[in-house]
Amino acid sequence: MSEDFSNDVPNDAAPATDAVSVEISELVAESADTTGPYWNSAQAETKQARLRELYELQDGAQPGPEDGPRDVALGDADVSGSLDALADMGEVGQAFAEQLERGGAQNAIQTINSVSSDILDGMGASADDVSAAFDGLPSNVQASVYREFASAYVPPQPAAGADDLATFAASGTGQILTREWGESAGRNLATALFRWDRMTEGMSERETAQIDDFYLHRLDAGERAAVLRRLAA
16 A cells, blocks of 8 residues: 555645734734734724634644644643733733733733743843842832833834943943944844833833832842843844
């Protein structure tokens, strides 16, 4: 029985699944900009409902446990628990959790976890102490940080000027990163500063002072470099 019957098997599911994956990728990329139309336009609810629908379609097309492993980074329980935790983080966290419940929650939580892990990994042995200190910050401050971590979109930024770059390079953190970034230092610094400003934009004066104090006085040069390195990525 050497005949090849592969051409006799309908393959209609593959193109449909590919189309679903492409549309999911497009909407997930759009949802990364928490200030953009996915969240803040007349079409926002339609876009979010469509993403939920596409995830359901994709779930139906994926193999079950008996057919092979499925690559899912976060289960529903993890997303639900993370949303509950965000909702307990003051007014900012509650508003952010409600926003994510309308669509894109899994992608956002995965991004938050990825960014947080990258930063803490860059801090080495001090990661646990820094994490514990961060947990001591006010809830609204923590939620504002996580909201920025979830937003991967950064509009193109003009590179930092020579004077700003020279001032930055004179600091301990700047010495580490300007050597590491090389010719990209001006652009990377501008991107990191844009994201820091966006993160603190909705904070009160007191909350801004608290996160600034945490960054400037609780973290050493290497730990600050881990934060800016990831914000610039």
